[in-house]
Amino acid sequence: xxxxxxxxxxxxxxxxxxxxxxxxxxxxxxxxxxxxxxxxxxxxxxxxxxxxxxxxxxxxxxxxxxxxxxxxxxxxxxxx
Numbered sequence: 001x002x003x004x005x006x007x008x009x010x011x012x013x014x015x016x017x018x019x020x021x022x023x024x025x026x027x028x029x030x031x032x033x034x035x036x037x038x039x040x041x042x043x044x045x046x047x048x049x050x051x052x053x054x055x056x057x058x059x060x061x062x063x064x065x066x067x068x069x070x071x072x073x074x075x076x077x078x079x080x
Contacts, residue, residue, distance in 0.1 A: 001064075001074065002031060009067075010074045012060075023075065039076075049079060 001007045010031055011023040044059040051057045058080040065073040
């Protein structure tokens with residue numbers, strides 16, 4: 001979705017509580033540039049994760065949201 005233009009915005013959540021989720025907008029070009037070194041092997045599509053199973057002990061849980069205009073938004077929840 002990132003490389004074929006289906007997603008127009010990518011956010012990362014570095015901090016989350018039961019009441020609050022702080023999102024930071026990422027540059028799609030930066031994500032593409034760092035894909036092989038930072039993201040590709042650290043994406044988790046399951047409901048649970050064991051951080052020891054991922055390089056450098058972190059992973060991203062991924063959710064696909066939709067803007068008010070119907071545009072797909074990718075949200076990466078950073079878990080370390």
